[in-house]
């Protein structure tokens with residue numbers, strides 16, 4: 464599939480360097496406004512492929528990758544995206560040098576099924592992310608708070624180092640139960656060490672705020688996002704507590720989005 468010569472349709476309008484391998488960018492479509500979407504959805508970004516020349520008609524092929532929106536639907540000026548640098552990757556090393564004002568390709572409209580539409584409106588949410596998998600949960604929380612919804616959110620964020628906690632300040636102030644964990648932190652990290660499973664298995668033992676919220680399907684839905692190995696392991700762990708996958712055919716209490 465190819466795209467016309469004028470392949471760009473969006474501009475980077477803000478850029479926040481979280482650390483050397485994590486970046487938050489804001490992308491504004493040329494239409495001037497984001498399209499309506501649901502928290503949890505994603506867009507694809509694209510740049511021209513370097514390994515294939517344009518066709519004789521001047522059409523270029525793009526390398527496209529998906530990115531969850533961290534912005535909520537009421538933030539209409541631009542899509543906010545949180546990117547991890549995959550040094551050997553095809554696209555992310557080329558997104559990294561882009562600055563405010565630089566151009567790229569972005570999907571016309573967000574898409575995806577990792578949304579809250581099928582969940583009971585008042586169900587507490589246990590949101591469990593690795594790395595940049597925190598993005599859709601930031602969108603869900605922002606949207607709920609903007610709408611005045613007091614729904615309970617437990618945000619469990621597992622990263623390598625404290626500097627990877629891309630939304631640390633916002634989540635500490637957001638009125639949710641925020642549980643950051645680091646797997647490769649030094650002694651100066653005073654939070655939890657280990658993977659997200661630590662928070663799920665030790666639950667209210669590590670956070671007394673959770674003592675009135677049993678981790679079972681009758682009390683909370685669980686959403687998982689990020690590293691697929693985490694999703695597989697946590698799915699098995701929560702199956703022992705009675706959680707079942709939510710599918711199109713059978714509603715369940717466990718929902719996930721794999722990043723690869």
Ligand SMILES: Cc1cc2nc3c(=O)[nH]c(=O)nc-3n(C[C@H](O)[C@H](O)[C@H](O)COP(=O)(O)OP(=O)(O)OC[C@H]3O[C@@H](n4cnc5c(N)ncnc54)[C@H](O)[C@@H]3O)c2cc1C
Pocket residue numbers: 505528529530531532544545546547548549551552553554555556575594595596598720721722723
């Ligand atoms: C629905 C969906 C939403 C996504 N949302 C995001 C997002 O919000 N932020 C984001 O950074 N990525 C996200 N991804 C992953 C993203 O689409 C790309 O796979 C990633 O940016 C790597 O692209 P690349 O071309 O540089 O590497 P590729 O050449 O495609 O290499 C892929 C490899 O990179 C590693 N990898 C991919 N994504 C990540 C990641 N997020 N963190 C650590 N290692 C990774 C894996 O080992 C994977 O096999 C999402 C993927 C899907 C399917």
Ligand SMILES: NC(=O)c1ccc[n+]([C@@H]2O[C@H](COP(=O)([O-])OP(=O)(O)OC[C@H]3O[C@@H](n4cnc5c(N)ncnc54)[C@H](OP(=O)(O)O)[C@@H]3O)[C@@H](O)[C@H]2O)c1
Pocket residue numbers: 484547548549550593594595621622623624627645646647658659660690692693694696
């Ligand atoms: N060049 C560098 O120095 C450098 C350094 C870091 C990352 N990177 C690259 O940067 C990119 C992004 O890395 P990232 O740290 O954001 O993503 P990541 O590799 O998915 O790691 C994010 C967090 O998920 C944890 N995790 C991994 N497998 C898990 C599992 N099965 N269950 C639960 N948790 C699990 C990791 O713990 P563990 O620490 O135990 O794996 C880490 O705490 C990757 O491509 C990585 O290779 C490069």
